[in-house]
Every structure is written in C-alpha cells, then in structure tokens.
Amino acid sequence: MIERGYEGATTGRIAERAGVSIGSLYQYFPNKEALVAALIEGHANEIVRVIEAALDDPALATVADGIRALIKAGMVAHRIDPALRKILNEQVPRVGRLAKAMDTSRRITKAIERFLRAHADELDPGCDPAVAAVVVETTVEALAHKALAERRAMLTNGRLERETFRLATRYLSPS
Amino acid sequence: MIERGYEGATTGRIAERAGVSIGSLYQYFPNKEALVAALIEGHANEIVRVIEAALDDPALATVADGIRALIKAGMVAHRIDPALRKILNEQVPRVGRLAKAMDTSRRITKAIERFLRAHADELDPGCDPAVAAVVVETTVEALAHKALAERRAMLTNGRLERETFRLATRYLSPS
Amino acid sequence: MIERGYEGATTGRIAERAGVSIGSLYQYFPNKEALVAALIEGHANEIVRVIEAALDDPALATVADGIRALIKAGMVAHRIDPALRKILNEQVPRVGRLAKAMDTSRRITKAIERFLRAHADELDPGCDPAVAAVVVETTVEALAHKALAERRAMLTNGRLERETFRLATRYLSPS
Amino acid sequence: MIERGYEGATTGRIAERAGVSIGSLYQYFPNKEALVAALIEGHANEIVRVIEAALDDPALATVADGIRALIKAGMVAHRIDPALRKILNEQVPRVGRLAKAMDTSRRITKAIERFLRAHADELDPGCDPAVAAVVVETTVEALAHKALAERRAMLTNGRLERETFRLATRYLSPS
DNA sequence: CATGAATGAGTCTTCATTCAT
DNA sequence: GATGAATGAAGACTCATTCAT
Numbered sequence: 168m169i170e171r172g173y174e175g176a177t178t179g180r181i182a183e184r185a186g187v188s189i190g191s192l193y194q195y196f197p198n199k200e201a202l203v204a205a206l207i208e209g210h211a212n213e214i215v216r217v218i219e220a221a222l223d224d225p226a227l228a229t230v231a232d233g234i235r236a237l238i239k240a241g242m243v244a245h246r247i248d249p250a251l252r253k254i255l256n257e258q259v260p261r262v263g264r265l266a267k268a269m270d271t272s273r274r275i276t277k278a279i280e281r282f283l284r285a286h287a288d289e290l291d292p293g294c295d296p297a298v299a300a301v302v303v304e305t306t307v308e309a310l311a312h313k314a315l316a317e318r319r320a321m322l323t324n325g326r327l328e329r330e331t332f333r334l335a336t337r338y339l340s341p342s
Numbered sequence: 343m344i345e346r347g348y349e350g351a352t353t354g355r356i357a358e359r360a361g362v363s364i365g366s367l368y369q370y371f372p373n374k375e376a377l378v379a380a381l382i383e384g385h386a387n388e389i390v391r392v393i394e395a396a397l398d399d400p401a402l403a404t405v406a407d408g409i410r411a412l413i414k415a416g417m418v419a420h421r422i423d424p425a426l427r428k429i430l431n432e433q434v435p436r437v438g439r440l441a442k443a444m445d446t447s448r449r450i451t452k453a454i455e456r457f458l459r460a461h462a463d464e465l466d467p468g469c470d471p472a473v474a475a476v477v478v479e480t481t482v483e484a485l486a487h488k489a490l491a492e493r494r495a496m497l498t499n500g501r502l503e504r505e506t507f508r509l510a511t512r513y514l515s516p517s
Numbered sequence: 518m519i520e521r522g523y524e525g526a527t528t529g530r531i532a533e534r535a536g537v538s539i540g541s542l543y544q545y546f547p548n549k550e551a552l553v554a555a556l557i558e559g560h561a562n563e564i565v566r567v568i569e570a571a572l573d574d575p576a577l578a579t580v581a582d583g584i585r586a587l588i589k590a591g592m593v594a595h596r597i598d599p600a601l602r603k604i605l606n607e608q609v610p611r612v613g614r615l616a617k618a619m620d621t622s623r624r625i626t627k628a629i630e631r632f633l634r635a636h637a638d639e640l641d642p643g644c645d646p647a648v649a650a651v652v653v654e655t656t657v658e659a660l661a662h663k664a665l666a667e668r669r670a671m672l673t674n675g676r677l678e679r680e681t682f683r684l685a686t687r688y689l690s691p692s
Numbered sequence: 693m694i695e696r697g698y699e700g701a702t703t704g705r706i707a708e709r710a711g712v713s714i715g716s717l718y719q720y721f722p723n724k725e726a727l728v729a730a731l732i733e734g735h736a737n738e739i740v741r742v743i744e745a746a747l748d749d750p751a752l753a754t755v756a757d758g759i760r761a762l763i764k765a766g767m768v769a770h771r772i773d774p775a776l777r778k779i780l781n782e783q784v785p786r787v788g789r790l791a792k793a794m795d796t797s798r799r800i801t802k803a804i805e806r807f808l809r810a811h812a813d814e815l816d817p818g819c820d821p822a823v824a825a826v827v828v829e830t831t832v833e834a835l836a837h838k839a840l841a842e843r844r845a846m847l848t849n850g851r852l853e854r855e856t857f858r859l860a861t862r863y864l865s866p867s
Numbered sequence: 868c869a870t871g872a873a874t875g876a877g878t879c880t881t882c883a884t885t886c887a888t
Numbered sequence: 889g890a891t892g893a894a895t896g897a898a899g900a901c902t903c904a905t906t907c908a909t
Contacts, residue, residue, distance in 0.1 A: 178883060188891045189884085199883060272492075301493060302485065302505050309484030310477065317447075318476060330477050337512040353900060363874045368901065528879060538895045539880080549879065622842075651843060652835065652855050659834030660827065667797075668826060680827050687862040703904060713870045714905085724904060 176203065211271040214244040218275050222282045230289045233282050234335045237303070238328055241311040276304040283339070291341045303335055310334075351378060386446040389419040393450050397457045405464045408457050409510045412478070413503055416486040451479040458514070466516045478510055485509075526553060561621040564594040568625050572632045580639045583632050584685045587653070588678055591661040626654040633689070641691045653685055660684075701728065736796040739769040743800050747807045755814045758807050759860045762828070763853055766836040801829040808864070816866045828860055835859075 178199050182189045196202040221240035227233050280300035283290060290299070310331045314322040321327040353374050357364045371377040396415035402408050455475035458465060465474070485506045489497040496502040528549050532539045546552040571590035577583050630650035633640060640646070660681045664672040671677040703724050707714045721727040746765035752758050805825035808815060815824070835856045839847040846852040 177881085190886085190891050191889080193884070194889070298496065298501055298505055301488065301496065301502070302509060305484050305488045306481050306509070309480050313476065313480045321473065321476065326473055327476075330473055334477060334481070334509065334513045337517070338509045342512070352898080354898090364901080365874050365903085366872075369872065374900065527877085529877090540882085540895050541893070543880065544893065648846065648851055648855060651838065651846065651852070652859060655834050655838045656831050656859070659830050663826065663830045671823065671826065676823055677826070680823060684827060684831070684859065684863045687867070688859045692862070702902085707871095715870050715907085716868080718905070719868075 178202065181206070210248055213247060215271055215274045215278070217244045217247070219278045222278050227282075230283070230286045230339055231332075231336055233286065234303075234332055234339075237279065237307055238311070238331050238335075241307050242315075242328070245311050245315055272304060272308065275308075276300045279304050290339050294339060299339060302338065306334065307331060353377065356381070385423055388422055390446055390449045390453075392419045392422070394453045397453050402457075405458075405461045405514055406507075406511050408461065409478075409507055409514075412454065412482055413486070413506050413510075416482050417490075417503070420486050420490050447479060447483065450483075451475045454479050465514050469514060474514060477513065481509065482506060528552065531556070560598055563597055565621055565624045565628075567594045567597070569628045572628050577632075580633070580636045580689055581682075581686055583636065584653075584682055584689075587629065587632075587657055588661070588681050588685075591657050592665075592678070595661050595665050622654060622658065625658075626650045629653050640689050644689060649689060652688065656684065656688075657681060703727065706731070735773055738772060740796055740799045740803070742769045742772070744803045747803050752807075755808070755811045755864055756857075756861055758811065759828075759857055759864075762804065762832055763836070763856050763860075766832050767840075767853070770836050770840055797829060797833065800833075801825045804829050815864050819864060824864060827863065831859065832856060 178189055178192065181202065182192050185192070192202060196205065218237070218240045221236040222233060224236060227236055277300070280296050283294075283296040283299055283303075287296065290296070310327060314327045318327060353364055353367060356377065357367050360367070367377060371380060393412070393415045396411040397408060399411060402411055452475070455471050458469075458471040458474055458478075462471065465471070485502060489502045493502060528539055528542060531552065532542050535542070542552060546555060568587070568590045571586040572583060574586060577586055627650070630646050633644075633646040633650055633653075637646065640649070660677060664677045668677060703714055703717065706727065707717050710717070717727060721730065743762070743765045746761040747758060749761060752761055802825070805821050808819075808821040808825055808828075812821065815821070835852060839852045843852060
C-alpha cells in the first residue's frame, strides 16, 4: 500500500485497496498521518512479534543459537513487506503519533537485550547487554536491509548471512 | 534543504534556500529530479571525499588505525548534512539519474576494500576483503546513523564509537 | 468561455464560468485538452443540429428555399456562441480528440449534399452535389462570419444576406 | 515562426529564428504583441502586394481574366506562409496595434473593388462593386483556405479552383 | 547597443479533506 | 454509518520582460 513512499500513498489509493470509501476512512482516522500510522503499526507489530517469537524460543541453548535465530527472523521480517519495512524505518516523518508507531527497532532492541541478559554468562565481560543489544539490532537490521536492497548476490549464496553471524558472535563472545 | 524528503523538498523551497528564483533553477536543470540529483551528487561527492581522505592517510599503520579513522570520518560525514545523508541512502527513488548519484555507499565500500587489501596480512585468513568491506561499510554507517538519529546519549559518552570499533576489529582480526 | 482562444482559456477561468471548482473539472476530464474538446463538441453538435433541422424542413419546396433556410440557420448558428464558433473552425489544434470535435463543417457539408441530391433536378447539370456542397458550405459560412465579425453594416441592412443568396442560387442553378 | 499560434510563438523562439537576442528584440518592440504585429504586418504586406500586382496587370482584359488572376494569386498568397495567413486572419487577438496589421482582407477588398469598377460595364447592373468586392474577397479566400486546409484532393485535381471561378463569374455577370 | 541570465506571475494538475445525501 | 463528489491549497514548470555586464 505504501510501496511508493509516504507521499506516493494517496488516501484515495489506500481507501481503494482497503475496499472502503475515503469517507469511511476519515470516520476512523483524523487525517492521513494517523491513517498511515495505523497501517504501519500493524506491520510493525507483526515484525516485532516474529522477532520476539524467534528469540523467546526455549530451544535456543546458546548465544550463537540466538544470533542465528535473530538473523533468520530478520530476513523473514524483511520479507513480510520489504518496502513497508523500509518506509517504516526511514521515510515516514518522525512526528506526532507516527513516532509512536515507529519504535519497532526499540522494541526489537529490548527483546535482544532480554535474550542477552538471559545468557549473560556466555558474553564477554566488558559487554553491557543494553549497549550490545543496540549494536546487534542496528547491525543485523542494516545488513539484512543491504542484502535485500543492494546485494542480492551475497544473499542468495548465504555469504552475507554467514558474515553477519560471525560479526555478531565475535562481538559478543569473550575474546 | 531536503530535510523533509524528496517530496517534501519543493522546487520553491529549494529555490528560496538557494537564494535564487525558480526560473533560474529551471534554466540549469530540466526538472525537479535533475535538480535534486545534482544537489545529492554534490553532497555525496563531499562525503565520499571525506571518507577516502581518511582511509588514504599514510599515517595509518594498522587495520585498527584505519577502523578508527573510518569511524571518525563517518561521524564527520554524517554531520555534513545529516538530513541529506539520510535521504541520500533511503528516500530518493532509485531510478534514472538519481540512482547514479546514489552510489555513495558503493564508492565508500570500494575505498574500504582498497584499505583492507593493503592490510591483508593483518586480517583473518577467512576474510574476503570484498565481502568484509560491504559488512564494515554497512555496519559503521548504520551505527553512526543510529547514534546521531536515536541514541545521542551513547554518542556523547563515546560508548557507541568504542563499540563500533570493537565490532569491526574483532570481525576483521584473526581469531 | 473560450473567447480568448485555446491558450487564453485557462482551466481556472473555465471552472469559474462553469461555476465549479477546478478540482471538480478534473474529476470528469483528464486534462485541459479533453475539457475544451467537450466544450467544443457540445457547441458543435448544437450548431450542426440547427443547420440540419433547417435543411430537413419538408416545407422547403425549391433549392432557393433551401439556400434561404441555410443562410438564416447559418446566422442563427453563428449567434449561438460567435466566439466559440470561431475558435471551433480556426484556433483549436487539429489533433487528437480535438480533431474529432472539429468536423462541424464536414457534417454540415453532408447535410447540404443530401439536400442538393434531393433537388438534383433543379441544379445545373454540371453541378456535382458533393463538390457543390463544399463550395456552398464554405461560402455561406465565410460570409456569415464576415458579416458578423467585420461588416455589421451589411448585416443590419440585409445586404450581405441577399448577396449570399444570389451567389449561391446563381452558382447552383442551370445557366 | 508563428506556425504554432500566437501563444505557441514564444519570444525566445522568435528571437532565435531571427538570429538575435531577446534583449535586442525588446530594444525595438515594447512587448510581444507589438513584435508579433510587426511580423504579421510584413507578411500581410507581401500578400497584399501579390494580390494587387495580379489585379493591376494591364493584360487582364475581362472580369473573367481578373477572377482567374485573383484565384491564382490567392493560392500563391496562401502558400507564402499558410499557417501565418491563417493566424493573420483568425488567431491574433484583434486589439490595439494588432488590429492595424490585420486589415489585409480590407486592403485586398479595396483592390478587388478598384478592379470591378474598372470593368463596371461587364458586371450585372444590380452589382454594387463595394459590396461585390467583399463577397468575392471573402469567398475566394475562404475556398482557397478550405482547399489547402481540408480538401487537398479537390485542390490537386483543380476542381475547387474551377468551381471558385464559376461561382465568382456567375455572381458578377449579368444574368 | 547587444546580450542572455534572472525574475516571478500565471498555468495546469494533484490530492487531503469535507459534507450533503 | 457509508459514500464519493466537491473543494481549493499547493506544487512543478513556462515564458514575457528586465537589467547588469
């Protein structure tokens, strides 16, 4: 729906795809911004749920397992709606209620932090879970994005996924 | 100038900030796309130059020195015009001549790759400079962006810079 | 509405005269060209109808009667919207859908031809109805136009009307 | 130069074709209207000269000769610059100094009237040279225009020319 | 005098928002 | 409540006109 960017998504198009009239849309949302925010929030929740589910899997025994799960989930999340995911992180003006819908990355960071704390014994002693979570979230997200947006070759041969894993595990593990 | 995104940057606003009339703008550029492309290309070149200059410094003895220089330069580059830098990587439609102006990250990646090859003896044997350059570029850029956009606290206390350094050096060094 | 020519007729002015907003206009017409074409087509149809009605009058006994009716109808038609009539024949770019709206004169020529064929016995033997219709249509139209546009004096005293009649009847009648 | 209509002829294009700078144009003409008026007046004079020359030819013995010469000259005049001729009669706003440049048809009418008076003995007694001149001028011009603009077929086989001749001679000659 | 870059009013067109039905 | 026609502000772009060089 928002494949063509915030400005590209006209209220008319949104209404049409939603199968309702513009009038109806404006009965529930005060303006375009709120409307797009709701749209985004829905997708954001879905993405966060995918990541959280992956990290909460009790089958994850080690940090390495967690990293692998996170990378896999990151790829899945990106595929939920690549364009939207991108817009979600980038294009939507960070103002008002949109900001609220925007904190996907913060929620994911929190999930990663919880996971790291649960495996604190495996981490490098100098590693602050709160900080490390930011680094890991930012890094994994950026590499997944890069792979999907510009480096499809490194994606298909699995190279970038392996590199991402190496990057994260070396960063977290005791030297 | 383009703080509000490609669509937010109206030709009128661009003209006003540039201190000329719209008419003058259209004397030199055939349409908005070309105009924005020129704007972006200028900044992109500046950014690439800053990074390349940092990595080409003959005073850099080790990979660690290079990483430090890259991180520092990344921060500087981001400050050249944070908003534009963002747009540059994200919001501009990747089509036509705009796409051409867009390959800042590829040019930076090349510069990093050159640097890594020049210091191949210091790298982990399993490290392919071409791939590692993509990872380092993506990673350093994303963390600098994150720091400036959402985590100013981690920026001011230098924490994120240190973490970025640790992340990159551990990733590149022999285990 | 289009008194000042195709270029003089701005969408804004058209909307204003029509008593609607520009937005509404664009809800029904894809662009200015289509809008003007519709305007013209409407008037063209009206004009053609007036002429056809005059020539189809069963009360017309002779060619002379028909010529008189045609001249009268031509004057009436010209008064429907003098400026528009002018544009219609002259100024509108003869391209695309506009061209379609333009063939008023051809439709009128056809009507005259039909009339002439129905009265073939009264015509000069050397008179080809198809050709004569073109001549009569062009001639009557031009004189009506001239009378209304530049020679109001000859119009008010009925002189030009009488001359037009003499011109056409002598042209058509057997020598 | 004005092939594309009054509005289509931009001052820039006119200057370019004239091989001078816009600035120079504005040194001689106060505005676009005056500029176009001068352009038109030049062509108008040329056209009037062609017609007058044809009608003043002492070799013309009869009214029929004159009509033939007029028709021929009309065709020639139309070919001098068909588009311009058209615009000249139609499209240019009939205001201000432009009106002055516009009276080609009146000057041609005068020439025809002079010719008719010189051959008054051949004319139908009911024929007022002043009025007949208007009729002939309007009629010949309109048919030439029609032939060139919409009925090229009738032009190439000479049919319309012959019809025009018949129309005019029958109109002028004693019954 | 000639030049042509600069100007900005005026055009067409889109789209968020409202409101009568 | 739902609808979608109507609205008009705002944006991209053109071109007649001016004026510094």
